[in-house]
Amino acid sequence: MRIKLLITVTLLILALTSAAVWQFKQLPLQRISIEQPRLFLVQSGIGLKKLCQQWQTIALVDSCLGLEILAKLDPSLTDLKAGMYQLRPGTVLENVRRINQGDAHLFSFTIIEGQTLYQIIDKIAAAPYLSVPNFIFELDELEAALNFTGDHLEGWLYPETYYYRANETAISLLKRASSKMKTYLQQAWERRAENLPYANAYEALIMASIIEKETGIASERPLIASVFINRLNKKMRLQTDPTVIYGLGEAFDGDIKRSHLKQLTPFNTYMINGLPPTPIASPSAAAIDAALNPLQSDYYYFVAKGDGSHQFSKTLSEHNAAVRKYQLKK
Incomplete structure (x- = not known):
């Protein structure tokens, strides 16, 4: 009888011990109750217990006991970095470690x-x-x-x-x-082509901004640059609509008219010689490269085809024909 009782007690102890060991192993696997990432602000000076209580309040965790036990085993978990964090589906421990490491959301x-x-x-x-x-x-x-x-x-x-x-x-x-x-x-200026009509790198930046605004297809940037360089070298006005639009500011309603081309502003390149006084936008690296290393061409004109590309022309008569074909037919 005593042997039976001893065996029973021993088995019970083993069962309880196994259950406790299993529960302990599950502590790091406790999952946070979210299906999608969400932002959470960790305030300065907050402790792990308070953080877990906040999560419990908004139903992200059921209990804080497991986290408290893990913190006693690994005290470094209690060192939390303030900031905005993205909580992600996964375990509570994974999210705490992210906060512990200061892996704040970017x-x-x-x-x-x-x-x-x-x-x-x-x-x-x-x-x-x-x-x-x-x-x-x-x-x-x-x-x-x-x-x-x-x-x-x-x-x-x-x-x-x-x-x-x-x-x-x-x-x-x-x-x-x-x-x-x-x-x-500065780096692009140092690798520029020779004999460009710029007094300094800032003028190249101005040109790059114009190229950027005129470009619909990226591959055309160096060719568009060549047109403007050729015109500057010939002392021809740039006559580019984006500069006119920039000069109009908030008065521009999205529809450029002939009257706008005759309206004098410091940016109206139909009426001023050379470049406008400042850039008209932020140019890409590709536009800067095009301004400083344009293609060699005999083109002095271009007109939009309506599909993002342009028709380039060497003479005014060719250009006028292209305008009739691609613009006046609309």
């Missing part, structure tokens, strides 16, 4: 080639979790905050996708963009 902001300065600033002002100063639309104050010493910030923001963490300042992001443009332009 937001993205893209400057698109051909965007104007104010289009970029409008996007900056609406970017999520980016700290935007009140003076963002005040150009003088913005340039001062960026330590910008050029004539005008237009054109100096390099088109690319930039990543930032929650509460990074817009000024910090824009500094990265302007620094990258400055670096790229």
Whole structure:
């Protein structure tokens, strides 16, 4: 009888021990109750227990006991880094370790080639979790905050996708963009072709912005550049619509008219000689390369075909025929 009782007690202890061991092994496998990634703000100074209680309140976890046990076994888990994190489907432990390691969520902001300065600033002002100063639309104050010493910030923001963490300042992001443009332009200027009609790298940046706005098909950039270079060398006016549109500013309603071509602004290249005073957009690296290493051609004119490409012409009579074919037939 005693032997039976001893065996029974022993089996019971083994069962309980096995159950406890199984439960312990399951602690790291406890899953967080989300099906899609979601953002979660970890506040400065928060402890692991408080964090878990917050998750419990919003039904991300059922219990904090397992996490508390794991923290006692690995005290480093309690060292949490403040920030905005993306909680992901998986285990509670995986998400805690991400916070423990400071792997905060990266937001993205893209400057698109051909965007104007104010289009970029409008996007900056609406970017999520980016700290935007009140003076963002005040150009003088913005340039001062960026330590910008050029004539005008237009054109100096390099088109690319930039990543930032929650509460990074817009000024910090824009500094990265302007620094990258400055670096790229200087490098491109050093490998430029000979005998270009630019007094300095800034004039090349202005030209690149015009090329960018005129280009519908990327492969045409060097050929479009050759047209403008040929016209400058011949002392011909550039006569390019995007500069007119830029000069009109908010008055432009999307439909360029003949009257606009006769409206004098510093950017109307139908009425001024040479280049406009500033870039008219942020040019891509490819547009800068085209401005500084254009194709050699005998073209002085081009007209849009309506499919994104252009018809290039050597003479005015050829150009007028192309205009009749592709523009006046509409």
